[in-house]
Amino acid sequence: MQITTPSFKDNARRALGDSDLRRALDNMKTGFVGKRLLAVERLPEFDALRDDARDIKEHVLENLDAYLERFEARVKEQGGQVHWCRDADEARRVMLEICRDAGARTVTKSKSMIGEEIAINEHLEANGIEPVETDLGEYIIQLRREPPSHIIAPAIHLSKEQVADAFRQKHGQFPGDRPLDEPRALVDEARAVLRQRYFDADVGITGANMLVAETGSVVIVTNEGNADLTMTLPPVHIVLASIEKVVPTLEDAATILRVLARSATGQEMSVYTTFCTGPRRSGDADGPEAFHVVLLDNGRSALLGGEFHDILRCIRCGACLNHCPVYSAIGGHAYGWVYPGPMGAVLTPGLIGLEQAADLPNATTFCGKCEEVCPMRIPLPKMMRYWRDREFEARLTPTLSRLGLAAWTFLALRPALYRVATGLVIGILGALGRNRGRFRRLPLAGGWTAARDLPAPQGRTFMRLWAQRRRGRP
Amino acid sequence: MTAKALDVGLFVTCLVDLMRPVVGFAAVKLLEDAGCAVSVPPGQTCCGQPAYNSGDRGSARRIARQVIAACEGIEHVVVPSGSCAGMIKVHYPELFADEPETAARAEALARRTHELVSFLAGALEGAGIDAEYRGAVTYHDACSGLRELAIKEQPRALLRRVRGLELKESREAETCCGFGGTFCVKYPDISESIVDLKVDDAIASGADTLLSGDLGCLLNIAGRLKRRASPMRVRHVAEVLAGMTDGPAIAEGRGG
Ligand code: SF4
Numbered sequence: 254m255q256i257t258t259p260s261f262k263d264n265a266r267r268a269l270g271d272s273d274l275r276r277a278l279d280n281m282k283t284g285f286v287g288k289r290l291l292a293v294e295r296l297p298e299f300d301a302l303r304d305d306a307r308d309i310k311e312h313v314l315e316n317l318d319a320y321l322e323r324f325e326a327r328v329k330e331q332g333g334q335v336h337w338c339r340d341a342d343e344a345r346r347v348m349l350e351i352c353r354d355a356g357a358r359t360v361t362k363s364k365s366m367i368g369e370e371i372a373i374n375e376h377l378e379a380n381g382i383e384p385v386e387t388d389l390g391e392y393i394i395q396l397r398r399e400p401p402s403h404i405i406a407p408a409i410h411l412s413k414e415q416v417a418d419a420f421r422q423k424h425g426q427f428p429g430d431r432p433l434d435e436p437r438a439l440v441d442e443a444r445a446v447l448r449q450r451y452f453d454a455d456v457g458i459t460g461a462n463m464l465v466a467e468t469g470s471v472v473i474v475t476n477e478g479n480a481d482l483t484m485t486l487p488p489v490h491i492v493l494a495s496i497e498k499v500v501p502t503l504e505d506a507a508t509i510l511r512v513l514a515r516s517a518t519g520q521e522m523s524v525y526t527t528f529c530t531g532p533r534r535s536g537d538a539d540g541p542e543a544f545h546v547v548l549l550d551n552g553r554s555a556l557l558g559g560e561f562h563d564i565l566r567c568i569r570c571g572a573c574l575n576h577c578p579v580y581s582a583i584g585g586h587a588y589g590w591v592y593p594g595p596m597g598a599v600l601t602p603g604l605i606g607l608e609q610a611a612d613l614p615n616a617t618t619f620c621g622k623c624e625e626v627c628p629m630r631i632p633l634p635k636m637m638r639y640w641r642d643r644e645f646e647a648r649l650t651p652t653l654s655r656l657g658l659a660a661w662t663f664l665a666l667r668p669a670l671y672r673v674a675t676g677l678v679i680g681i682l683g684a685l686g687r688n689r690g691r692f693r694r695l696p697l698a699g700g701w702t703a704a705r706d707l708p709a710p711q712g713r714t715f716m717r718l719w720a721q722r723r724r725g726r727p
Numbered sequence: 728m729t730a731k732a733l734d735v736g737l738f739v740t741c742l743v744d745l746m747r748p749v750v751g752f753a754a755v756k757l758l759e760d761a762g763c764a765v766s767v768p769p770g771q772t773c774c775g776q777p778a779y780n781s782g783d784r785g786s787a788r789r790i791a792r793q794v795i796a797a798c799e800g801i802e803h804v805v806v807p808s809g810s811c812a813g814m815i816k817v818h819y820p821e822l823f824a825d826e827p828e829t830a831a832r833a834e835a836l837a838r839r840t841h842e843l844v845s846f847l848a849g850a851l852e853g854a855g856i857d858a859e860y861r862g863a864v865t866y867h868d869a870c871s872g873l874r875e876l877a878i879k880e881q882p883r884a885l886l887r888r889v890r891g892l893e894l895k896e897s898r899e900a901e902t903c904c905g906f907g908g909t910f911c912v913k914y915p916d917i918s919e920s921i922v923d924l925k926v927d928d929a930i931a932s933g934a935d936t937l938l939s940g941d942l943g944c945l946l947n948i949a950g951r952l953k954r955r956a957s958p959m960r961v962r963h964v965a966e967v968l969a970g971m972t973d974g975p976a977i978a979e980g981r982g983g
Contacts, residue, residue: 266916578903582920616914618907618921619780621874638780645782654909658778662786665741665772666793679745690980691953700912704919705950708746708978715739715748719767 254372254400256605258589261612268583277410278581281403285575288519289626296515306512307630309505310566313497314557320466320499321548327469331531333544341371344549348373348458348491351545352382355489357455363473363480364388365460366404366569367493367549369591370604373458384458385450387479389443396423402585404592405517405571410584413439447479457483457541461494462568463509464546467502470530471546474514474523481527490532490541495549497565503528509568512628516570552604560639564599566629573623573633579616588613595623595633602640611649614640676714683712732764733850736801738794738840740811741773742942743963747977750942753969754807754843760855760969761847763803770797774811779818780908791819795832803850804840807965808941809872812842817875842872843965844940848881858970859890865934866894866964867925867948868901869941882940882964889967897932899924906947922951930959936976938964949978 257264268274293299313320325335338344352360360377362368362384374384374395386395390408394401396419401407408416417433420442433439459480463472471492473480484490500506506528514520533540556565574580574594585593590610592600598613614637623633644650664671686692686709694702701707735758739751758765775790794815798804806812816837823830847853864886872878886894905911905921925948929937937952937959939945949961960976975981 262914265914269916269920578905578921578924579917582917616910616917618870618903618905618910618918620870620903620907622870622903625874638782641780641782642784643782645784650782654781654913658781658783658786661773662778662783662790665775665790668770668772668793671772675745686980688980690975691950691978693954698912700915701950703915704954705922705947706953706978708946708949708953709980710746711748711974713748715744715751716767718748719751 254369254375254591256590256609258601258605258610258613261587261589261616264587264589265583265616268587273412273415274410274584277412278584281406281409281575282581285518285571289516289572289575290519292515292519292521299512299515302508302512303628303630306509306568306628307566309500309508310497310568310629313499313501314562314565317496317499317554317557320501321496323466324464324469324499325548327466328531328544328546331469331544333469333531333546335546335548338547338549338551340551341549344371344493344547344551345373345376347547348493349376349380349382351489351491352377352456355455355543357382357489359383359385359450359454360456360458361385361387361451361454361483361487362391362457363459363475363483364391364407365458365493366401366591367460367495368458369401370551371493371549373493385447385454387447387451387483388475389440389477389479392443392447393419396420400586400591402593403571403574404569404596410586451482451486454483454487456489456491457485457487458491458493459484461492461498462513463506464494464499465501465503465506465528466499468530470503470528472506472510472526472528474510474526476518476520476524478525481525484527484529484541485539488541489543490529490545492544492546493549494546495551496553513568513570516572516626516628556603561599561603561636563631564596564603564633564636566631567596567600568629569596570628572626572628576622576626578618578620578622595637596631599631599633599636599640607640607643607647608649611644614638614644672714672716676717679710679714680712683710685709687712732762734802735763735765736768736798736804737765738771738774738798738804738806738811738815739767740806740808740942742946743807746946747942747963749971749974750807750963750965753963753965753971754805756969756971757843757847757855757965758805758851760857761851762854763851766801768797768801774814776810776814776908779814779822784822788822791822791833792829795819795829795836798836798839799832802839803846804836805843805846806840807843807963808943809842809869809876809878810941810943812840813871813875815840842876842878842940844885844968845876845878845881847968848884853885853888856885856888856968858968860892860936860967860970860972862891862936862960863893863895863934864936864938864967865897865929865932866900867897867904867929867937867939867944869939869944870903872940873901878940882938885968886938886964892967895932895934897928897934899928902928904944904948906944908943911947918947919951922947926951926955926957930957934959936960936962936967938962938967940964945977949976953978
């Protein structure tokens with residue numbers, strides 16, 4: 254996947270001008286946000302569950318190596334294999350090898366953000382293997398050859414008309430004049446196309462919402478059941494998961510599931526919650542003959558114990574995106590890589606480097622809504638500020654901002670000088686703006702006045718007026 | 728009035744000092760009417776948020792030290808801004824995490840610091856509020872005040888005591904206005920889109936006046952309203968509570 258994060262500002266500008274996108278994002282807000290609120294109100298112990306969920310993940314992160322090894326041992330006991338991969342390259346290599354060994358020509362895939370992170374589809378295609386996305390949203394964006402714009406709703410940026418267009422273009426097997434106005438018709442058509450692809454696939458690749466150390470199970474939730482078909486029909490199942498997905502017990506998994514769907518879509522549970530453990534055993538009705546877990550680090554272990562440690566608790570529910578005023582304005586593509594919104598603003602610089610992602614931790618108002626809704630109580634604004642600290646230290650902050658800041662600090666630390674200097678400027682601006690009370694334009698204030706008038710100051714500073722009052726002069 | 732007047736120091740904030748001193752005088756009046764003896768510590772300038780939020784921790788710490796020194800010995804420090812009060816109450820102690828001695832002083836200051844409206848409604852129990860405002864008012868919950876200091880009911884409780892004032896809630900009262908300090912000038916397009924939602928929502932409430940407790944947000948909202956030629960008036964909540972609404976509202980002139 255091509256990284257366009259460095260051109261965040263241009264991406265955002267383009268997104269703001271896209272009326273289809275704006276409409277789609279409006280729908281998202283009324284959908285996800287409203288439903289989450291209702292779900293939370295129906296569960297009085299929701300906040301207590303959030304604490305439990307946070308504590309579980311925190312405990313895991315402190316003992317990550319032990320739980321991962323326990324998970325590996327359980328998977329092996331059940332006849333599965335675990336592949337430890339340091340980075341995207343290694344993971345791609347391992348997965349291609351497994352596919353080649355299976356003689357794979359097509360693989361089905363259920364939605365996986367880690368798959369996006371390592372760009373597995375591109376890699377398989379380049380090596381003559383066709384990946385077929387089976388999550389409806391993922392399938393649509395695969396047809397359109399674009400990246401997901403949301404971590405749980407990859408095609409949220411599209412209208413149903415745009416989806417219908419894509420289907421007409423790519424599904425040549427159906428009559429050109431078929432009606433595709435209703436969402437139902439779109440779903441039925443996708444289902445008809447995908448049905449055969451499930452049976453044809455040689456390998457099924459899924460992500461994982463959690464890995465359970467106690468049993469070696471993989472937990473996957475979907476609303477379409479596509480992951481179940483992806484993992485049970487082909488002879489080989491590859492689970493692609495990052496290392497922080499592990500939890501100690503089934504009980505812990507259940508606790509996290511209780512906050513996950515509520516935070517994500519406002520559902521009490523996702524429609525399908527599947528625990529799969531190892532390959533098919535004798536006597537099993539179905540299931541793959543081979544079961545592989547690809548465990549990816551890709552920069553995560555370097556975040557452990559540091560300033561960005563807490564982001565490793567993230568369960569990818571998407572609540573912080575849904576509630577973010579910036580994400581709601583520009584959508585996910587503007588962020589330029591796999592993870593958008595507040596969690597992306599924290600995670601992306603850690604994974605692709607701060608230089609490339611320098612805008613992301615700055616493009617937030619620090620409104621704090623993300624932290625308020627995060628089921629894992631991740632202090633997202635605080636970590637965005639940590640990134641800003643690093644940018645400042647590394648002199649990535651734009652020169653003009655640095656100079657302005659230095660001048661302001663210089664004055665702020667010298668109250669007497671500050672009074673004189675600010676008094677002067679404020680006096681002039683106050684006089685100039687006295688009649689209208691505002692400025693439409695002002696030198697050096699272009700950033701402000703592009704979209705709004707600049708209210709004029711009242712003319713004299715409080716400190717000066719206060720001093721006069723103390724001396725008994727009006 | 729209680730036997731001994733509460734000793735209150737006003738930390739006026741740089742925006743109020745420079746842009747809208749009437750908010751500072753409204754705060755003084757409200758505090759005095761509630762029986763406080765108000766002083767204005769002379770060594771104050773800015774709380775350091777611009778540096779802190781731009782990643783310049785060194786400057787933020789230097790400014791914070793100055794504020795801590797300026798407020799030493801004052802029983803209650805009152806701030807007419809949720810974000811500046813939040814800076815002192817929540818972020819100063821964090822800033823000095825590696826300097827136990829200063830951290831202790833920062834924590835002591837944090838405990839003694841109060842956002843104006845919550846202090847008026849809390850410790851002062853709404854004493855002395857005696858104002859009239861003819862208008863329908865909607866209240867914008869500025870983010871830092873709401874989420875860092877749990878300011879939600881306090882301003883509404885006080886506004887209900889203002890004669891003639893009708894409170895009309897906006898659906899998105901808790902949604903960010905897109906100001907975000909330097910965010911609004913670094914990402915003006917995004918900020919514009921966010922403040923437009925805020926403005927649409929405020930207008931839809933049917934109110935003729937928008938109030939809030941943070942001047943940054945108010946300058947942003949008023950500036951956008953005026954750019955859109957809206958007649959809605961914008962004021963700091965303290966102006967209305969103190970009955971000091973004779974002068975022009977924010978971004979409105981004397982010359983018509
Ligand atoms: S950071 Fe929190 S709210 Fe955002 S996706 Fe992760 S768990 Fe969900």
